[in-house]
Amino acid sequence: MRLGKYTARGSAAASSAGGSAAAAGGALPGPRPFLMQFRDRIIKNMVLESLSNLKGREDPYGKLIFAHDLTPREREECKKLVQDAKKQEMEDTSGEYKYRVRGTPGSFRIVKFRIPSAN
DSSP states (O other): OOOOOTTTEEEOOOOTTHHHHHTTTTOOOOOOOOEEEEEEEHHHHHHHHHHGGGGSSGGGGOOOOOOOOOOOHHHHHHHHHHHHHHHHHOOOOOOOOEEEESSOTTTTTEEEEEEOOOO
């Protein structure tokens, strides 16, 4: 995917709890978050959808983790829906469906997918 020069609005390294240790010359306790903002939600979704191309690569890009920046309330809502989806999947005795959480932050929903049969 090719993005234009003015696609990103801004980016910044998010502060971490180990920030003072890093300033004193110590190592950070783990990966450091990086916040990137896009000018358009469509571009952001295109980027997030194309990230599967990076998954499993041997180079450093294969180890990157990307996610929506959610508010604490949105994060809690998403966790609850994921738990509900897992519960529905366990209760589905047919084994023909899987349940996943889909949608944009603020309007998440559980979606039922039919599992293709391997014949």
